[in-house]
Amino acid sequence: MLLEAHRLSKSFGGLRAVDEVDFTVAAGSITGIIGPNGAGKTTFFNLISRALPATSGRITFDGQDVTGLQAHEIARRGLARTFQATTLFADATALDNVLVGYRQRTKAGLWDALIRSGRLAREEREAEAAARDTLAVVGLADLADRQARNLTQEQQKRLAMALALVARPRLLLLDEPSAGINAEQTRGLIALIEAIAAGGVTVCLIEHQMQVVMHLCDRIMVLDYGKKIADGTPEEIRQDPAVLEAYLGHK
Amino acid sequence: MTPRVTRAAPLAALAVALALPLVVPNEYYVQILTQGYVFAISACGLNVILGFAGQLSLAHAGFFGIGAYTVALLATKVGIAFWAGLPAGIALSAVFGFAIGSICLRSKGHYFAIFTLAVGLIIHLVIQKWESLTHGHIGVIGIPGPGAIGPLTFDSGIARSYLALAALVLTLVATSRLLRSPVGRTLMAVRESEPLAAAVGLDVMAAKRMAFTVSAALAGLAGGLYAGFIGFLGPEASNVEVTFNTLLYVMVGGIGSLSGPVAGTFIVYGLSQVLQVLQEYQMVIFGLALVLLILFMPSGLAGAFRRSSPQALKPSSPGRGK
Numbered sequence: 321m322l323l324e325a326h327r328l329s330k331s332f333g334g335l336r337a338v339d340e341v342d343f344t345v346a347a348g349s350i351t352g353i354i355g356p357n358g359a360g361k362t363t364f365f366n367l368i369s370r371a372l373p374a375t376s377g378r379i380t381f382d383g384q385d386v387t388g389l390q391a392h393e394i395a396r397r398g399l400a401r402t403f404q405a406t407t408l409f410a411d412a413t414a415l416d417n418v419l420v421g422y423r424q425r426t427k428a429g430l431w432d433a434l435i436r437s438g439r440l441a442r443e444e445r446e447a448e449a450a451a452r453d454t455l456a457v458v459g460l461a462d463l464a465d466r467q468a469r470n471l472t473q474e475q476q477k478r479l480a481m482a483l484a485l486v487a488r489p490r491l492l493l494l495d496e497p498s499a500g501i502n503a504e505q506t507r508g509l510i511a512l513i514e515a516i517a518a519g520g521v522t523v524c525l526i527e528h529q530m531q532v533v534m535h536l537c538d539r540i541m542v543l544d545y546g547k548k549i550a551d552g553t554p555e556e557i558r559q560d561p562a563v564l565e566a567y568l569g570h571k
Numbered sequence: 572m573t574p575r576v577t578r579a580a581p582l583a584a585l586a587v588a589l590a591l592p593l594v595v596p597n598e599y600y601v602q603i604l605t606q607g608y609v610f611a612i613s614a615c616g617l618n619v620i621l622g623f624a625g626q627l628s629l630a631h632a633g634f635f636g637i638g639a640y641t642v643a644l645l646a647t648k649v650g651i652a653f654w655a656g657l658p659a660g661i662a663l664s665a666v667f668g669f670a671i672g673s674i675c676l677r678s679k680g681h682y683f684a685i686f687t688l689a690v691g692l693i694i695h696l697v698i699q700k701w702e703s704l705t706h707g708h709i710g711v712i713g714i715p716g717p718g719a720i721g722p723l724t725f726d727s728g729i730a731r732s733y734l735a736l737a738a739l740v741l742t743l744v745a746t747s748r749l750l751r752s753p754v755g756r757t758l759m760a761v762r763e764s765e766p767l768a769a770a771v772g773l774d775v776m777a778a779k780r781m782a783f784t785v786s787a788a789l790a791g792l793a794g795g796l797y798a799g800f801i802g803f804l805g806p807e808a809s810n811v812e813v814t815f816n817t818l819l820y821v822m823v824g825g826i827g828s829l830s831g832p833v834a835g836t837f838i839v840y841g842l843s844q845v846l847q848v849l850q851e852y853q854m855v856i857f858g859l860a861l862v863l864l865i866l867f868m869p870s871g872l873a874g875a876f877r878r879s880s881p882q883a884l885k886p887s888s889p890g891r892g893k
Binding site: 369371390391392395396400401403407408409410411412416419420421423424426428429430432433434436440443444447483484487 | 745748749752753754755756757759760763764766767768769770771772773774775781785
């Protein structure tokens with residue numbers, strides 16, 4: 321298993337936002353997390369990516385305990401993520417955004433910048449090549465010099481993925497990739513996610529649109545009120561009585 | 572701005588700066604000019620933490636004071652010459668910056684501003700009250716200025732103004748290299764969104780601490796030059812008022828722009844010299860000017876200049892089809 325969460329919990333005051341959730345992501349798979357609004361999906365993502373400290377429980381990534389790491393440390397180990405409200409560096413160009421994503425792989429520091437060292441120049445060339453490649457992968461090669469704020473909503477979503485992908489992560493967490501874009505654009509995004517997964521990146525996503533999840537995912541976990549209520553293949557989830565009840569109410 | 576203008580503008584500014592000490596009417600103006608360069612270095616330093624990294628530090632005059640007193644006390648008590656004292660002052664400011672930053676930067680936003688305000692005040696009070704070391708209110712007198720380097724002597728006002736200008740140019744080269752490097756891009760990322768910066772693997776704390784240390788080092792450089800040039804140093808050099816003046820220079824010039832703080836320094840500092848007849852009433856004018864500035868030119872002169880330049884007039888998204 322690439323990622324494992326053991327009885328992971330998060331409390332905000334008296335509220336159990338995530339309640340003893342066991343969760344695994346197999347290497348090479350696409351895993352979905354679904355659930356009604358307020359079920360704790362994004363909080364769960366925040367716990368895994370260490371944006372929030374867990375109240376209790378344990379997380380392992382690639383067999384190593386990462387429960388105590390800081391967000392940037394787990395990112396450097398190969399766990400990348402996007403945010404629900406598409407977050408980018410709005411005033412920077414698309415290329416500069418992606419270059420920021422590559423920075424974790426480079427070593428040049430203050431002195432390199434002040435003396436303009438050879439290492440800095442070498443790393444900048446390497447970073448730009450990687451950034452342009454990644455922009456091409458997400459279909460934004462022609463918009464490298466456009467300011468992020470001047471991109472369409474869909475292009476911004478693609479750029480956010482490029483920012484997460486450029487450092488070649490092993491696991492990519494996507495928080496509602498299809499939110500705020502139309503059906504046709506969603507189809508394009510599904511194709512992109514499939515291409516990313518085919519390229520060897522394990523994907524885990526939160527999604528509201530059922531057809532997206534059912535189409536893309538190998539396995540799905542369902543959260544409700546912070547608890548895991550089901551876990552299985554799309555077919556199993558479709559027929560699970562607990563899931564039907566959570567989504568449709570009591571019969 | 573077109574690339575050609577971008578490249579020519581600093582050279583033109585440098586040419587004007589080189590000619591200025593030779594054409595001003597008397598020594599008094601040369602001294603004002605020198606002071607302006609020194610305060611501009613300090614403003615560039617504040618700009619690194621405030622403009623590049625997005626953290627409002629109000630401890631800046633404290634680091635200016637540490638640099639100034641290091642040079643002054645090493646020279647008068649130990650007999651260490653200016654040229655050895657200055658690097659020591661920069662280094663000590665940087666060490667204090669690193670240590671203080673490690674603690675203060677755990678807080679964010681307004682809390683960080685208040686925290687650093689208190690730290691600046693503490694540094695000022697230590698300088699003022701530690702009479703056995705700093706002579707308190709009496710201050711340090713008879714600080715030797717910069718000695719000759721080979722055939723170059725710095726005894727005349729004009730020579731000192733060129734020395735200050737050289738230090739400012741070095742500061743601008745350093746800050747521009749910093750800004751236009753992966754390190755500068757990291758600071759931009761931290762300033763725009765800490766959660767996103769951390770999610771892409773950037774050590775937010777380390778980046779902010781580096782910016783705070785550089786900022787303190789530049790304040791130390793400015794302070795050291797100040798002590799050597801004036802020859803006298805009192806605790807008011809590290810006063811909170813100095814921090815707010817520096818902040819005003821940066822805001823007028825344009826927070827985050829490279830040369831904005833220099834322009835801001837010369838406009839505000841120059842104006843304050845012209846308005847000296849008004850004594851403390853000049854603060855009424857500056858207060859009003861600041862309010863108007865924030866209302867109508869929130870990104871300072873540099874921002875206003877950028878808006879009126881040709882690039883800003885280009886359509887941001889060329890139409891796709893008719």
